[in-house]
Amino acid sequence: MYVNAIWQVPSVRMMRLLATLSVILTLGASCGGGGEVVPAPPAPPAPQRPAFDAGRAFADLEAQVAFGPRVPGSDAHERCEQFLRQRLAEAGARVVTHDFRSATALSDTEYDFTNVLGVFAEDAPGDVLLLGAHWDSRAKADEDPDPALRDRPVPGANDGASGVAVLLEIARAFQTSEPPRPVIIALFDAEDQGGTSPMPYAGWIIGSRTLVAEWPNDVPWPDEMILVDLVGGDEEHNPRVGTPGLSNDVFDLKMEQRSLQAAPDLVDRIWTIAERRGHEGFERTVGHAITDDHVPFIEAGVPAVDIIEFVPPEWHTVDDTPEHCSANSLEQVGDTLLEFIYGE
Numbered sequence: 485m486y487v488n489a490i491w492q493v494p495s496v497r498m499m500r501l502l503a504t505l506s507v508i509l510t511l512g513a514s515c516g517g518g519g520e521v522v523p524a525p526p527a528p529p530a531p532q533r534p535a536f537d538a539g540r541a542f543a544d545l546e547a548q549v550a551f552g553p554r555v556p557g558s559d560a561h562e563r564c565e566q567f568l569r570q571r572l573a574e575a576g577a578r579v580v581t582h583d584f585r586s587a588t589a590l591s592d593t594e595y596d597f598t599n600v601l602g603v604f605a606e607d608a609p610g611d612v613l614l615l616g617a618h619w620d621s622r623a624k625a626d627e628d629p630d631p632a633l634r635d636r637p638v639p640g641a642n643d644g645a646s647g648v649a650v651l652l653e654i655a656r657a658f659q660t661s662e663p664p665r666p667v668i669i670a671l672f673d674a675e676d677q678g679g680t681s682p683m684p685y686a687g688w689i690i691g692s693r694t695l696v697a698e699w700p701n702d703v704p705w706p707d708e709m710i711l712v713d714l715v716g717g718d719e720e721h722n723p724r725v726g727t728p729g730l731s732n733d734v735f736d737l738k739m740e741q742r743s744l745q746a747a748p749d750l751v752d753r754i755w756t757i758a759e760r761r762g763h764e765g766f767e768r769t770v771g772h773a774i775t776d777d778h779v780p781f782i783e784a785g786v787p788a789v790d791i792i793e794f795v796p797p798e799w800h801t802v803d804d805t806p807e808h809c810s811a812n813s814l815e816q817v818g819d820t821l822l823e824f825i826y827g828e
């Protein structure tokens with residue numbers, strides 16, 4: 485994904501929105517207790533909320549990285565696709581694949597790409613939720629501080645594998661207890677092969693754009709969408725910590741600007757849950773505007789939110805490896821999503 489420079493400065497409207505949100509939260513916190521309580525009618529039993537197993541999620545992050553960089557046309561890419569289909573099927577999903585061919589901004593060669601979807605609880609009542617992450621890894625580490633390494637592929641532990649790992653663990657949770665609403669897990673290919681190119685969005689987010697344009701007939705269209713990307717950052721030192729313009733060594737998830745503009749209520753619901761659960765990585769501050777896989781859904785009218793740390797120090801370098809990732813970061817995001825699905 486990349487940053488859209490024209491939205492770097494938070495608008496007055498957004499800052500007002502954030503101020504309003506914090507006032508509402510403050511008022512809410514001071515209104516507890518007292519008053520007449522009218523007994524509510526008995527509610528149907530809520531589905532049991534499964535726990536998020538961060539150790540298992542981290543093992544899936546490592547398993548993806550162990551294939552090698554999942555760059556277009558590679559054996560690692562093909563083997564990882566099989567792995568994703570198998571993991572979703574094992575969790576009880578109806579697996580739908582969406583194949584397409586495309587050149588990229590990094591290569592004139594046309595490659596085969598596959599978006600992998602798992603459909604859960606499709607007969608449940610309620611709005612359809614789409615949870616997304618990209619599974620490809622970038623073919624060039626062009627942000628590496630060492631120019632000699634910039635033609636190498638990115639291992640993609642945080643950039644790719646972390647979001648997928650969170651969603652595969654959530655899929656296993658669905659197997660323990662069926663979600664109370666229909667959920668689609670969408671693993672997008674060809675997100676991270678962009679650059680400077682005349683292609684739409686300079687060649688970024690090809691997989692999600694193509695999926696939205698060619699949406700499969702047998703998959704319900706989502707009512708809302710949550711994307712997770714770069715959600716495995718650690719708090720360890722790393723060669724690029726301290727570089728101007730990058731995050732420091734603390735895992736922080738600011739509110740992405742396109743999400744705030746398109747789906748402010750959904751952003752607030754997610755951040756409120758994270759705050760209630762004590763997940764300190766979620767910050768109620770305005771972050772960058774990022775072109776990521778949520779954008780094609782926003783443009784198609786779906787309220788969509790990108791949960792993303794931008795820019796972690798290892799982003800698009802050869803140091804994007806499991807030792808610079810943390811199970812605790814996966815836990816903060818995965819637990820928030822499970823609470824969003826089962827607890828709201």
Ligand SMILES: [Zn+2]
Nearest residue numbers: 485622643676
């Ligand atoms: Zn990337």
